[in-house]
Amino acid sequence: MALSEFEIKRIEKAGTVFLSEHRPPPEIRSKLDIGWRLENQSVYIFETRPIWNExxxxxxxxxxxxxxxxxxxVWKIYWMKRDLKWHSYEPKSQVKTIEQVFKVVTEDQYGCFFG
Structure with a gap:
């Protein structure tokens, strides 16, 4: 079942707030930036960087x-381990709201998301 329009708008709002608080300064965004995208029932947070040889x-x-x-x-939270597979994020593997998802990623208690 797809997310409702209301849920999608809530995700967009939370994602916009997250980016407004966490994007790097404009002068370095050509070298490092962050973003998010919605695919089906999942929200992905990602870094954007130039390809080293191009x-x-x-x-x-x-x-x-x-x-x-x-x-x-619930929202189940995962992090990408060095084996390039998604792993459940401990200590907080699930939360009730999308705002809590962005809060857990921001706090990054074990340095899994932003190292």
Whole structure:
């Protein structure tokens, strides 16, 4: 089941607030930036950097993922480990709201998202 329009608007608002508080200064965004995207039931937070051997091209590196589980009414939070697989984020693997997802990523208690 897809997210409702209301839920999508809530995600967009929370994502906008997150970016307004956490994006790097404009003068370095060509070298490092962050963003988020919504795919189906999941929100991805990613870094954007130039490709090292082709600086005019950029690539996105996913650093956090939150998937909404409608049956339980929770967002499950994951981080990308060096094996390039998603792992449940401990100490807080699930939360009730998208705002809490962005808060957990911001706090990054164990340095999993932003190292």
């Amino acid at each position: 600086p005019s091209q950029y690539h996105d590196l996913d650093i956090a993922k939150a998937t909404f589980v409608l049956k339980h009414g």
